[in-house]
Amino acid sequence: MNSALTTAGITGRTRVYGILADPIYHVKAPEVMGALFARHGVDGVLVPLHVTADGLAAVMDGLRHLRNFGGFIATVPHKTAMTDLCDALTREAEQIGAVNCVRREADGRMVGTMLDGIGFVEALRASGLEPRDRSAALAGAGGAASAIAFALAEAGVSRLTILNRTADRARALVERLRTAYPTLAVDAGGAQAEHDLLVNGTSLGMRPQDPSPFDLSALHDGQFVAEAIMDPETTPLLAAASAAGCRIQKGLPMLERQIALMARHMGAL
Amino acid sequence: MNSALTTAGITGRTRVYGILADPIYHVKAPEVMGALFARHGVDGVLVPLHVTADGLAAVMDGLRHLRNFGGFIATVPHKTAMTDLCDALTREAEQIGAVNCVRREADGRMVGTMLDGIGFVEALRASGLEPRDRSAALAGAGGAASAIAFALAEAGVSRLTILNRTADRARALVERLRTAYPTLAVDAGGAQAEHDLLVNGTSLGMRPQDPSPFDLSALHDGQFVAEAIMDPETTPLLAAASAAGCRIQKGLPMLERQIALMARHMGAL
Numbered sequence: 435m436n437s438a439l440t441t442a443g444i445t446g447r448t449r450v451y452g453i454l455a456d457p458i459y460h461v462k463a464p465e466v467m468g469a470l471f472a473r474h475g476v477d478g479v480l481v482p483l484h485v486t487a488d489g490l491a492a493v494m495d496g497l498r499h500l501r502n503f504g505g506f507i508a509t510v511p512h513k514t515a516m517t518d519l520c521d522a523l524t525r526e527a528e529q530i531g532a533v534n535c536v537r538r539e540a541d542g543r544m545v546g547t548m549l550d551g552i553g554f555v556e557a558l559r560a561s562g563l564e565p566r567d568r569s570a571a572l573a574g575a576g577g578a579a580s581a582i583a584f585a586l587a588e589a590g591v592s593r594l595t596i597l598n599r600t601a602d603r604a605r606a607l608v609e610r611l612r613t614a615y616p617t618l619a620v621d622a623g624g625a626q627a628e629h630d631l632l633v634n635g636t637s638l639g640m641r642p643q644d645p646s647p648f649d650l651s652a653l654h655d656g657q658f659v660a661e662a663i664m665d666p667e668t669t670p671l672l673a674a675a676s677a678a679g680c681r682i683q684k685g686l687p688m689l690e691r692q693i694a695l696m697a698r699h700m701g702a703l
Numbered sequence: 704m705n706s707a708l709t710t711a712g713i714t715g716r717t718r719v720y721g722i723l724a725d726p727i728y729h730v731k732a733p734e735v736m737g738a739l740f741a742r743h744g745v746d747g748v749l750v751p752l753h754v755t756a757d758g759l760a761a762v763m764d765g766l767r768h769l770r771n772f773g774g775f776i777a778t779v780p781h782k783t784a785m786t787d788l789c790d791a792l793t794r795e796a797e798q799i800g801a802v803n804c805v806r807r808e809a810d811g812r813m814v815g816t817m818l819d820g821i822g823f824v825e826a827l828r829a830s831g832l833e834p835r836d837r838s839a840a841l842a843g844a845g846g847a848a849s850a851i852a853f854a855l856a857e858a859g860v861s862r863l864t865i866l867n868r869t870a871d872r873a874r875a876l877v878e879r880l881r882t883a884y885p886t887l888a889v890d891a892g893g894a895q896a897e898h899d900l901l902v903n904g905t906s907l908g909m910r911p912q913d914p915s916p917f918d919l920s921a922l923h924d925g926q927f928v929a930e931a932i933m934d935p936e937t938t939p940l941l942a943a944a945s946a947a948g949c950r951i952q953k954g955l956p957m958l959e960r961q962i963a964l965m966a967r968h969m970g971a972l
Contacts, residue, residue, distance in 0.1 A: 444737060446728045458770075465714060481748060482719065484769060494765075499757075499758025500752050500754055501758075503753075
């Protein structure tokens with residue numbers, strides 16, 4: 435994009451938002467939020483803020499004192515640490531134990547929420563897949579996967595299987611899901627072929643040498659395969675799923691759905 | 704300006720800069736720096752950061768930990784306090800006792816400088832007025848005025864008169880100038896009519912009800928009248944000076960000159 439446009443239109447009255455991440459270069463939120471602000475005529479700008487784990491508390495404290503700062507998106511590796519740094523959490527953030535969006539209130543208080551899962555489910559629905567009464571297999575048990583798991587449970591899937599390289603983490607997530615949703619059929623491990631919906635909630639597929647989060651040879655048409663990774667746009671999993679006749683959903687629509695939810699949480703819309 | 708442009712072009716690789724002020728709404732630096740970045744193809748953005756005096760130390764500490772943050776402009780009321788918060792000062796900042804631009808080094812160290820005066824003198828020269836061997840009267844003895852006074856002394860004015868409502872502050876500035884420039888003819892108070900160059904270094908003229916920093920009835924052609932205020936673009940002083948046949952210089956060219964100096968100090972150019 436032309437750098438001539440980079441800062442055009444930013445004035446002393448423009449409200450500032452951020453995205454906190456490490457690394458930072460790959461984040462898409464400044465562009466996606468910028469497009470949303472433009473569509474809605476919001477005089478705001480979302481800038482990349484590169485902070486490592488050891489600087490996070492100091493940055494949070496500094497942001498509390500910026501009076502024209504509306505809030506920020508938190509992403510890897512800060513989502514879990516953010517739960518302790520916020521002054522208040524929404525139910526989703528408490529349940530999942532992670533925060534991906536923080537509103538700065540006028541008095542400097544920071545209110546964290548977790549919208550990864552809700553954004554994912556909204557994107558699924560926008561693609562024509564209603565998850566209610568479907569059977570889903572989810573790869574991963576980390577922050578993003580946990581958020582997707584809780585949102586799928588909330589959306590009423592008939593069954594949820596957690597697949598994770600570290601079995602302990604998968605079982606821990608299963609236990610948390612059973613506590614929150616006692617009637618849900620949820621298990622760890624097991625075959626992927628019998629599920630209607632396969633979701634990659636790991637980072638496997640970001641690098642070319644990554645192993646696949648699912649057995650690509652077991653994909654079959656009738657399955658819907660969804661990806662949380664945004665870069666590359668088409669992961670090896672999505673390419674194999676398309677070749678096998680599956681319907682697919684890329685990671686970017688999940689971000690686009692989330693961005694509107696985030697803008698609302700931060701009070702920009 | 705169309706908000707559709709506000710955040711276009713900002714990506715995860717865009718370097719971030721700021722301007723710290725209270726109030727913030729009136730600052731022009733985001734637009735002027737944005738135009739400079741665009742002309743030079745710099746992938747950077749300068750955003751307004753509204754911070755009050757009591758939050759300044761916390762904000763500085765937070766900015767130290769933002770690894771893609773290049774530095775900031777400091778303006779009212781933070782220029783003096785910044786001298787204690789920086790890790791190192793340039794000669795100009797030490798001499799003047801104020802900082803208006805800070806570079807964040809890769810290790811988080813903050814290096815402050817003071818470019819108000821140099822920017823002002825460069826703008827004067829660009830307007831065709833070489834201050835060397837001219838006689839100058841300067842209204843004000845605060846941060847901006849001190850910076851202009853030292854830069855005029857450095858540029859070789861033949862005489863410098865400081866006019867300030869608080870005579871003690873004017874005398875203190877005169878003493879500091881005499882220490883740094885022992886051969887300069889510098890005094891506090893006295894008539895304005897005999898000077899070649901009149902400079903407003905106060906904030907008088909920002910609000911319609913402000914008293915004038917100079918006696919408007921004593922302006923005469925042959926004088927050059929320069930303003931440090933940027934908003935309004937034409938202050939009552941400048942309007943009266945034009946009417947009296949004086950050559951004038953608005954405040955904005957001073958900022959435009961400074962902005963390039965600031966971009967260089969922050970490592971953006």
